[in-house]
Amino acid sequence: MKPEPCPCQSKKNYQDCCQRYHKDPSKIPTTEHLLRARYTAFVYKLPSFIKQTMIEPAIKAYDENFILHSPIQWKSLHILNKNKGDEFDNEGTINFIVTCLETKESTKPFAVKESSLFKRINGIWVYEKALSIENNPIAK
Ligand SMILES: [Zn+2]
Numbered sequence: 001m002k003p004e005p006c007p008c009q010s011k012k013n014y015q016d017c018c019q020r021y022h023k024d025p026s027k028i029p030t031t032e033h034l035l036r037a038r039y040t041a042f043v044y045k046l047p048s049f050i051k052q053t054m055i056e057p058a059i060k061a062y063d064e065n066f067i068l069h070s071p072i073q074w075k076s077l078h079i080l081n082k083n084k085g086d087e088f089d090n091e092g093t094i095n096f097i098v099t100c101l102e103t104k105e106s107t108k109p110f111a112v113k114e115s116s117l118f119k120r121i122n123g124i125w126v127y128e129k130a131l132s133i134e135n136n137p138i139a140k
Pocket of ligand 1: 006014019036037
């Protein structure tokens with residue numbers, strides 16, 4: 001497989017970035033690495049990784065069909081700020097913005113701003129819930 005830039009925008013190649021976390025979620029060191037790896041898993045349509053890194057209540061909204069078949073085109077992940085979630089924490093939050101297109105044919109990007117809560121359970125970082133979500137199409 002030829003090196004390709006990781007969709008999470010770390011500026012590393014996928015092989016040196018999210019791929020190792022997709023193979024083994026227990027290697028994810030921080031909430032930021034988890035968020036990036038989950039974003040990349042949506043881009044690459046890897047439902048099992050997404051499911052493995054969620055707990056209640058977020059997992060209630062888990063939808064394998066959406067991950068595999070949604071026409072959404074993921075465009076970017078932008079981290080605004082984070083609180084805790086480092087190697088020695090067991091909890092953390094991150095505020096971020098994801099932009100996407102609803103379909104390949106869409107011309108207007110759509111932005112979702114979310115504040116996510118993550119927990120470390122048995123040594124593995126998981127997504128617990130969104131503390132807030134704002135949907136706002138980017139004005140042209
Ligand atoms: Zn990555």
